[in-house]
Amino acid sequence: MPSVLILGATSAIARAIAAEFARHRSELILAARDAEELTALAADLNLRYGVKTQAQCLDVLDPAAVETSLPACLAAAGETLTGVVLCVGTMGDEEAARANQAEAERILNTNFTGCVLALNVVANHFEKRKRGFICALSSVAGDRGRQSNYLYGSAKAGLSAYLQGLRNRLFRSGVRVITIKPGFVDTSMTFGRPGLFLLASPEAIARGVYKAINSGKDVVYLPWFWRWIMLVIRLVPEGIFKRLRL
Amino acid sequence: MIVSGINSVTTPLAGWGRYPIEPCHLFRPERRRELAAILASGAQRDYISRGLGRSYGDAALNRESGVISHLRLNRFLAFDPETGVLECEAGVSFAEILQYFLPRGFFLPVTPGTRFVTVGGAIAADVHGKNHHRDGTVANFIKDFKLLTPGGEILVCSPASHSEIFWATFGGMGLTGVIVSARLALRRVESAYVFVDYQKTRNFEEAIGIMGESDRQYQYSVAWIDCLATGASLGRAILMRGNHAPAAQLPKRLRDPLAAPSHREWNLPINLPGLALNSLTVGAFNALFYAAHRNTTQQLVDFEKFFFLLDAIHNWNRLYGKRGFVQYQFALPPESGRDGLAAILERLARSRRSSFLGVLKCFGDANPGLLSFPIRGYTLALDLPADRGLKPFLQELDQLALRYGGRVYLAKDATLSAETFAAMYPQLERFRALKRQLDPKGVLASSLARRVKLVES
Numbered sequence: 001m002p003s004v005l006i007l008g009a010t011s012a013i014a015r016a017i018a019a020e021f022a023r024h025r026s027e028l029i030l031a032a033r034d035a036e037e038l039t040a041l042a043a044d045l046n047l048r049y050g051v052k053t054q055a056q057c058l059d060v061l062d063p064a065a066v067e068t069s070l071p072a073c074l075a076a077a078g079e080t081l082t083g084v085v086l087c088v089g090t091m092g093d094e095e096a097a098r099a100n101q102a103e104a105e106r107i108l109n110t111n112f113t114g115c116v117l118a119l120n121v122v123a124n125h126f127e128k129r130k131r132g133f134i135c136a137l138s139s140v141a142g143d144r145g146r147q148s149n150y151l152y153g154s155a156k157a158g159l160s161a162y163l164q165g166l167r168n169r170l171f172r173s174g175v176r177v178i179t180i181k182p183g184f185v186d187t188s189m190t191f192g193r194p195g196l197f198l199l200a201s202p203e204a205i206a207r208g209v210y211k212a213i214n215s216g217k218d219v220v221y222l223p224w225f226w227r228w229i230m231l232v233i234r235l236v237p238e239g240i241f242k243r244l245r246l
Numbered sequence: 247m248i249v250s251g252i253n254s255v256t257t258p259l260a261g262w263g264r265y266p267i268e269p270c271h272l273f274r275p276e277r278r279r280e281l282a283a284i285l286a287s288g289a290q291r292d293y294i295s296r297g298l299g300r301s302y303g304d305a306a307l308n309r310e311s312g313v314i315s316h317l318r319l320n321r322f323l324a325f326d327p328e329t330g331v332l333e334c335e336a337g338v339s340f341a342e343i344l345q346y347f348l349p350r351g352f353f354l355p356v357t358p359g360t361r362f363v364t365v366g367g368a369i370a371a372d373v374h375g376k377n378h379h380r381d382g383t384v385a386n387f388i389k390d391f392k393l394l395t396p397g398g399e400i401l402v403c404s405p406a407s408h409s410e411i412f413w414a415t416f417g418g419m420g421l422t423g424v425i426v427s428a429r430l431a432l433r434r435v436e437s438a439y440v441f442v443d444y445q446k447t448r449n450f451e452e453a454i455g456i457m458g459e460s461d462r463q464y465q466y467s468v469a470w471i472d473c474l475a476t477g478a479s480l481g482r483a484i485l486m487r488g489n490h491a492p493a494a495q496l497p498k499r500l501r502d503p504l505a506a507p508s509h510r511e512w513n514l515p516i517n518l519p520g521l522a523l524n525s526l527t528v529g530a531f532n533a534l535f536y537a538a539h540r541n542t543t544q545q546l547v548d549f550e551k552f553f554f555l556l557d558a559i560h561n562w563n564r565l566y567g568k569r570g571f572v573q574y575q576f577a578l579p580p581e582s583g584r585d586g587l588a589a590i591l592e593r594l595a596r597s598r599r600s601s602f603l604g605v606l607k608c609f610g611d612a613n614p615g616l617l618s619f620p621i622r623g624y625t626l627a628l629d630l631p632a633d634r635g636l637k638p639f640l641q642e643l644d645q646l647a648l649r650y651g652g653r654v655y656l657a658k659d660a661t662l663s664a665e666t667f668a669a670m671y672p673q674l675e676r677f678r679a680l681k682r683q684l685d686p687k688g689v690l691a692s693s694l695a696r697r698v699k700l701v702e703s
């Protein structure tokens with residue numbers, strides 16, 4: 001049976017993506033930091049869909065873990081591993097991060113550096129095997145910086161640019177790289193935050209992710225209309241944009 | 247690091263009857279440890295757990311204070327196919343259990359008339375089904391559950407360990423602690439079908455007579471009552487009683503005995519105008535319904551139709567318009583049941599308050615649950631539109647029920663007074679004492695709890 005590795009598997013979006021793969025009969029390796037949640041999720045997916053699941057503790061901010069456990073995990077999955085989905089991210093406390101450098105660093109490192117270092121390892125693994133897919137959740141927030149979440153947004157912009165370059169590099173090896181840019185999704189990341197609209201369910205995003213992976217697309221906005229919303233937002237001249245309260 | 251899940255949304259919430267509607271601060275944790283973090287956060291005055299909001303009144307509401315949704319804490323944790331024991335989080339719904347375990351030959355041991363309830367809600371209300379006369383409530387099938395106490399401790403409660411808390415939690419309406427997960431013994435079945443016998447009776451007396459004689463032959467038994475009929479037809483009824491169908495007796499065309507046919511689902515997208523249901527339309531409906539049924543036996547009915555008729559119409563509660571409705575369910579002991587039912591049915595018919603569904607059942611023995619609703623005898627459930635005169639009318643019914651030694655079901659209730667409640671539940675003082683001991687700071691409370699004084703307010 002094919003298998004998929006999910007990084008950041010304790011997120012609600014990741015849970016829905018894992019379920020989508022399990023329904024289509026993929027085994028799952030679930031990685032994140034929270035062992036208790038990983039165990040519950042692994043059991044749940046196994047009982048619902050009857051596929052093998054496995055939990056793997058991994059902190060992408062721990063260089064030693066990224067250098068050793070991640071390759072070990074990829075190697076253990078062996079030939080059946082068809083791809084990796086990365087859902088690691090954090091909204092962080094953007095207000096606090098203005099004064100608190102440690103929080104700023106955590107936001108940047110979690111959403112950018114940690115993801116990139118982990119994906120480097122994944123990319124080398126698949127490049128050698130000359131197949132596989134790498135799908136990562138970036139965000140529409142990376143398409144234009146705004147005062148309410150520009151640390152998060154700039155890290156996501158960096159991640160999107162990294163994925164572009166990686167796609168270019170891996171094209172020749174036949175490894176696909178898919179960038180997902182979700183709009184607002186109904187998860188704990190957004191729950192209780194003001195100013196949300198057009199909130200999508202994690203399940204709807206998961207269906208879109210599964211479809212994107214199995215189609216030839218490179219960059220996918222989910223739901224689709226965010227492509228057009230972001231197009232309009234990007235077209236607003238900076239001279240006007242800087243005056244807006246966004 | 248900020249703990250996610252501690253965020254809350256201020257939003258109007260209601261039960262299934264959509265009366266009352268109250269502003270609450272809703273939390274929706276996605277990780278189990280966030281439950282304890284919320285209780286300890288001091289973010290709100292107090293908190294109450296909420297499942298799928300299928301209790302009718304204010305049980306899962308907490309006006310201007312904290313409500314914790316369990317809907318994202320719905321993981322299956324373990325299953326033993328030998329014993330059929332399923333361990334799952336409290337936010338798992340009965341619908342999910344059926345979806346994933348019926349195809350493997352397992353059914354719910356006890357189920358209410360809707361499958362859109364959570365395991366936590368089922369325990370907190372100590373729900374009963376059409377098989378109470380045989381199998382009792384859901385409590386009989388819960389091996390144990392993990393309870394997060396108001397003080398932040400996790401207790402594994404079973405009839406053998408922390409048994410007092412175990413029995414206070416069944417019917418305890420979320421006030422003894424937050425149910426985190428439970429182990430539930432599923433029932434092995436051979437098919438997704440039930441063989442049903444339908445029998446019409448002239449009035450309710452004939453119905454309870456027949457039920458008393460022959461309910462033992464049926465795992466499931468319920469009677470639909472026409473609450474508008476009067477005189478000699480008072481409470482005329484259709485008995486619907488059945489047993490799980492053995493696979494060998496199913497027609498050949500049903501290739502997979504454990505798969506139910508898919509039904510068309512309906513959605514009522516808007517509130518009907520308040521007048522759509524009145525004694526005339528309901529009277530006509532009831533007469534049609536009664537006339538359309540024949541006395542037939544061994545009818546093969548799939549489980550959705552037999553157990554969950556109304557689940558096929560999503561948001562059917564909008565039938566009653568914007569003002570909402572209440573469901574009124576009471577139980578009466580065997581000695582005074584007949585007279586009590588007659589008195590209440592007469593009062594109801596006289597009031598011309600339309601009730602679509604009058605559902606009558608014979609209950610088996612009560613369990614040790616301190617506030618568990620079922621007692622041996624009879625129970626009747628009615629839907630009544632929430633118009634202006636309803637409250638005094640229900641108070642009248644409360645007094646009638648009380649006079650005949652009866653009690654009202656908290657999971658359906660929206661109007662009961664503290665005094666009447668205290669008179670109906672003799673173990674209330676024990677419950678209150680235990681609650682004080684478990685929750686000295688009053689961390690768990692709900693609008694219902696304040697209304698009927700389950701907690702000091």
Ligand SMILES: Cc1cc2nc3c(=O)[nH]c(=O)nc-3n(C[C@H](O)[C@H](O)[C@H](O)COP(=O)(O)OP(=O)(O)OC[C@H]3O[C@@H](n4cnc5c(N)ncnc54)[C@H](O)[C@@H]3O)c2cc1C
Pocket residue numbers: 262294295296297298299300301302305306316336337357358359360362363364365366367368370371372373374375376418419420421423424425426556657658692
């Ligand atoms: C159409 C219909 C038919 C019904 N038929 C029946 C029937 O035949 N028999 C019957 O017994 N009932 C019946 N009910 C009532 C229903 O079964 C109960 O109200 C049940 O409690 C609803 O579960 P819920 O998950 O929606 O809980 P909610 O309504 O959300 O909550 C109900 C209570 O459970 C508590 N609770 C919920 N989750 C937890 C938790 N994790 N920890 C602690 N406390 C918790 C809440 O605080 C609240 O007090 C019916 C309801 C409807 C709408």
Ligand SMILES: NC(=O)c1ccc[n+]([C@@H]2O[C@H](COP(=O)([O-])OP(=O)(O)OC[C@H]3O[C@@H](n4cnc5c(N)ncnc54)[C@H](OP(=O)(O)O)[C@@H]3O)[C@@H](O)[C@H]2O)c1
Pocket residue numbers: 007008009010011012013014031032033034037058059060061086087088089090091110114137138139140181182183184185186187188189190250
């Ligand atoms: N929700 C939205 O509206 C939205 C919109 C656009 C994009 N996205 C993106 O979609 C992804 C999932 O979002 P979500 O809303 O489900 O968020 P979430 O609940 O906050 O999930 C974040 C995930 O990242 C993991 N993670 C965080 N730090 C980590 C670390 N150091 N090492 C390993 N794993 C780490 C978390 O797991 P542990 O804590 O267990 O380690 C968790 O699984 C994120 O990348 C997010 O940026 C979300």
